[in-house]
Amino acid sequence: MAVADGKNPKTTIADVARVAGVSVTTVSRVLNGEKYVREDKKKAVERAVAKLDYQPNLYARSLAGDRSYLIGLLFDDPRGDYLSGMQRGAMHRCREEGYHIVVELFDRTTTLDQIEQFLSKLRPSGVLLTPPVCDNKVILAALARKKVPTVRISPSEDFPGMASVKIDDYHAAYQMTEHLISLGHKDIGFIIGDIEHADARARLRAFRDAMKAAGLAVNEDWIAQGSYQFASGRDAAKQILRGHTRPTAIFSSNDDMAAAVIVVADEMGLEVPGGLSVAGFDDIPLASAVSPSLTTIRQPVEAMAETAVGRLMAMLKGGDSDVDTPILMPVEFIKRASTGTCK
Amino acid sequence: MAVADGKNPKTTIADVARVAGVSVTTVSRVLNGEKYVREDKKKAVERAVAKLDYQPNLYARSLAGDRSYLIGLLFDDPRGDYLSGMQRGAMHRCREEGYHIVVELFDRTTTLDQIEQFLSKLRPSGVLLTPPVCDNKVILAALARKKVPTVRISPSEDFPGMASVKIDDYHAAYQMTEHLISLGHKDIGFIIGDIEHADARARLRAFRDAMKAAGLAVNEDWIAQGSYQFASGRDAAKQILRGHTRPTAIFSSNDDMAAAVIVVADEMGLEVPGGLSVAGFDDIPLASAVSPSLTTIRQPVEAMAETAVGRLMAMLKGGDSDVDTPILMPVEFIKRASTGTCK
DNA sequence: AATGAATATGGAAGCGCTTCCAGAAAATGT
DNA sequence: ACATTTTCTGGAAGCGCTTCCATATTCATT
Incomplete structure (x- = not known):
């Protein structure tokens, strides 16, 4: 059962290194935006990447680097436009960052064990929690214990050490x-x-x-x-x-x-x-x-999700900053036809 | 940026092999349900797995085995109950099979290039296409070229060689x-x-x-x-x-x-x-x-998605069978107020 | 000119699994 | 009894990347 192979059957980081005339280590550094790479070599690597249409192998990166580039989106019930918008916003932002959304249901039939398996199997780089999952003490505890970077969207109660995005x-x-x-x-x-x-x-x-x-x-x-x-x-x-x-x-x-x-x-x-x-x-x-x-x-559902992903990215990039203060998003009052003066 | 580590910090297949008193090769065989493993050894491995609470590393498997255990769900716009139900059904079935859903948006702003990147980066084991993406010739061609097992849900037009699930x-x-x-x-x-x-x-x-x-x-x-x-x-x-x-x-x-x-x-x-x-x-x-x-x-939106995933699993397990005949799902008749007896 | 930091680079050792290969053990045929 | 085939098993070579470590090279300081 072979998996998808693109037009460039097997372009590896070694190919890029050869074309760019540097070591694989250096290519890896450029790819991950690390410092200590001279400008000219960086350019050479970027040219080689473009020329070869190189796509890093997600799984090799994850295995070697202990990062998954996957972010989990947990919800109770995907029905309704609310969660759709959420998902849409999260997808947009993730695409920009080269991450992907893995959705996971957490409803009455779901056991904590299943979620733990989800976490330890997928090892998502981060997790987004939507209401009402974001207030599930058990999940929150599991996430905290496993030290999975998490952002809660519209949570009801505080949970120290976990970031959140909400409206007023x-x-x-x-x-x-x-x-x-x-x-x-x-x-x-x-x-x-x-x-x-x-x-x-x-x-x-x-x-x-x-x-x-x-x-x-x-x-x-x-x-x-x-x-x-x-x-x-x-x-x-x-x-x-x-x-x-x-x-x-x-x-x-x-x-x-x-x-x-x-x-x-x-x-x-x-x-x-x-x-x-x-x-x-x-x-x-x-x-x-x-x-x-x-x-x-x-x-601003979509914007909230985008902000949440952004927050996650910031956490992943190290700036742990002030996680305990929720990010408040502005709302908009929309006057339409269903309300009128009392006769 | 460490990724989640569970209660069992680092149980590898080697640990299981040691506990079970067999080689890692044999453990791998048991894990993948291959034949040519004696019953007693199989039992021993299963006991060891349970005892150690072992979770195979998804990324190592994917890298070594060229399978991702991820299935992509492409849609145009996640709004509405239709796609929510779809997603829900797909998630349910995937959970049973140990697969996970990665969602990806495909709307006006999405380029074919982005989808190809999605495919070559994530190398999903399979892809689910919802309407109207399932009738997008360009996507279909890309999928066919990359030989990604695909199931189309409620397609309008035929596309030879690609499985589909639709209502009757x-x-x-x-x-x-x-x-x-x-x-x-x-x-x-x-x-x-x-x-x-x-x-x-x-x-x-x-x-x-x-x-x-x-x-x-x-x-x-x-x-x-x-x-x-x-x-x-x-x-x-x-x-x-x-x-x-x-x-x-x-x-x-x-x-x-x-x-x-x-x-x-x-x-x-x-x-x-x-x-x-x-x-x-x-x-x-x-x-x-x-x-x-x-x-x-x-x-029966949810059921359709579940069936679609089931079809995908069958394809992954080898039985290529008859891909061209669509799977027909039963519908539900909803009697409401707009029809009445002819006076 | 000499010294130590800061910056830049590559070699090579894994990450945890699958799978090829070769060989051992058991079952079958003659 | 021996020759085949079939069933089982483990060693070891990767999969494609990251990162530790050692080594150069540059730069700012005395």
């Missing part, structure tokens, strides 16, 4: 709540996301705080639990809207559920935003596709 | 047509998808055959050509519905166009499904978001 969920949700209030809404419902996610909790907290700060009461009947899934949004919306008194606005913890709210409102003959304003969070593609389009908060 | 479009469309007929519809319209795609042709053929089998005539004025795009669905619907005699149901080759049919019907004051039943295909997220929600056909 609290601030964003606070801002959205204020937006609704500024439109004259006093009766506002809220759909909570998967409570396992720290962001879901932060958004809820911000909502409550912003209401309180505006001197508005929160009607607990209008607070429903969702799971970030579209279907759960349906249920939540029905629950909130079934009573004889209804809120004039609903702030959903994410767009998927917000879209479901619009559908339910439509089914009930409630006009949006005439009879009900709906606000979302995340700005997934669906947000601008539904009618009316969703007022929402855009999370 | 004919069967599914036949089933949907029968559904419409069972609701009492006799006058049924059909919107054809992009005729360049094999699936569009199969769906049309199934529609005609099912009608014929039920003894129903197909009115050619009610058959319109679309391109799978939403906008083309609008035009097709208008064309079908403009006459003085109208069908009582329209089967659209995909959900995008079916959604357009609903919009057009709405504009014409035709109620769905009261005055017109509408059926789609694909079960895209929009299908459950539109009102009324679309009766459609869902592809």
